[in-house]
Amino acid sequence: MNLKKLAQELNLSFSTVSKALRDSHEISSSTKSRVIAKANELNYQVNPLASSFRKQKTKTIALIIPEVVNDFFGPVINGIESIAQEKGYHVLIYMTHEDMEKEIAIFKLLQSGRVDGIMLSLSEQTCDIKHLQELKERGIPLILFDRITDQLEVAKITTDNCDGGIKATEHLIERGCKRIAFLAISKRVSVSTGRMKGYLEALKKHSMNQPDDMIVCCDGDDRKNKELIKKLLTRKDRPDGIFASVETLAISTYEVCEELKLNIPRDLKVIAFSNSYLAALLNPSLTAIRQPAFEMGREAAAILVNLVEKKESRFRNDKTVIKSQLIVRNSTR
């Protein structure tokens, strides 16, 4: 099945069908619907369609992230922009606000060929990846970074979340912690589960208890998360160490400790995945696992541009892992 045959089936010109599939403004929406319905019906192959898309390069790539006001995604955007500027690409930015429906809506907008490729960090709520599959089938290159899923065969860029989780937990153990709690952001988000896996492995390796109630899932708003942390820190057997999967949960922990008059690091040691340049100036300064956010952005954009320009196979299915770094500060002294 090629574009020519599809046009014959539809009794339309080659050019009309091609334009309809590119969502051209010259074609009426009723014609577009007809063309797309027929293309689906005839299981019109990915490659020819993709190639028809690719003929008209937009030199634009899309970045879809859960949030932007964040110690991590800021430097990621810088990394992406550095490649875009080098290679002459434009960057569209979208936010899902952790909402799967918004993620799906954004993908619908991008299916019609507005961009040459997409970089995505999954929303917290995303449990179904049909919209990613559909985009892939249309031949539009897609890269997952940071928050990924192994269910989709595309190139992925992450940091070593599990190793970072082991490093963080072992650091707390070395500093004498006996009851270490883990603050997760969600059971669905890969970065959180990866870090939790590392936490559990480290506890096991050091033959330490792993009570289930030492893992607190903080997937609510700020106020709700603080209540959960407060509950944890007012328990009789309260933890003497906290490993926060993301920086905001460490900040909430600091705030709760102030309220409860708990001293960090004397009463509680705290470590978190954090990239903020302010972590060193907090009271006390925050021991952190620092992710290579800028490098992850650069790598994601570089791989995507190569896929778009067909310098690499678009069926690439691998994981690029960039190492995080432990930075010891006063919160675990």
Add this chain to the structure above:
Amino acid sequence: MNLKKLAQELNLSFSTVSKALRDSHEISSSTKSRVIAKANELNYQVNPLASSFRKQKTKTIALIIPEVVNDFFGPVINGIESIAQEKGYHVLIYMTHEDMEKEIAIFKLLQSGRVDGIMLSLSEQTCDIKHLQELKERGIPLILFDRITDQLEVAKITTDNCDGGIKATEHLIERGCKRIAFLAISKRVSVSTGRMKGYLEALKKHSMNQPDDMIVCCDGDDRKNKELIKKLLTRKDRPDGIFASVETLAISTYEVCEELKLNIPRDLKVIAFSNSYLAALLNPSLTAIRQPAFEMGREAAAILVNLVEKKESRFRNDKTVIKSQLIVRNSTR
């Protein structure tokens, strides 16, 4: 002069000229150059050209900012995105890295009709606004926000930098400071000069000395800025209060104080324009003038969309000022 006459002059079809002016891929670059040269030569009028651009709406707006990893531009992006999502617009993001040449290059890329409108916060180095004038003459709506220039007649969105500067300086005076220094980021950047104006007005109002060497222009890199602050704080008549025009300069001041074993707020009180949610957790917590960053982003995008959709006159030339807020914390205790 209209498009038809321009086409006649060039001996080209109406459609070719129109497409060339829209930078269509169907037209060769040599033809495009010829068309643009002739259009300039004949002083081809703004409105018809603008309307030819406007016929084909891209539903895309561009955001051009100096940096993204920043307490201010993060929430600005969120504000812009909230309007874009409401109104069905796409947002392209560009960074100038404080470089006028990059700003000009980005404007060149956007002249050909890739976007319906542009929001710009000027780079530190921008001293010539010819590229802004040119864009405006092409009829593409432009909004300036945060870092603006009064030389260009377009809609502008800022916070009340001068009033904020007065508030910050008077707060230091109330807290007993006798020698107050001001850390500027550049003599060219409107937000910095506006805040400085407020600083000078407050000193005058309270009949305080205004020695020139109490204004330090920190327009270098981090290391260089810290040296300047160190020099200021090791002087015999060192200041007992510092008003930092932006958050990063407050952070540098904290770092220098640690090095010099100066205690904040005992030896030196510090206030800054700052939007970071971490300011409250710094050691000591930072007294701040908090800008309405999210609201400024929303307002900029809302006005731009109205201009694009011709709900407002595109010759709008006014300033929307959104108030900042003083948040007293321990650094001025």
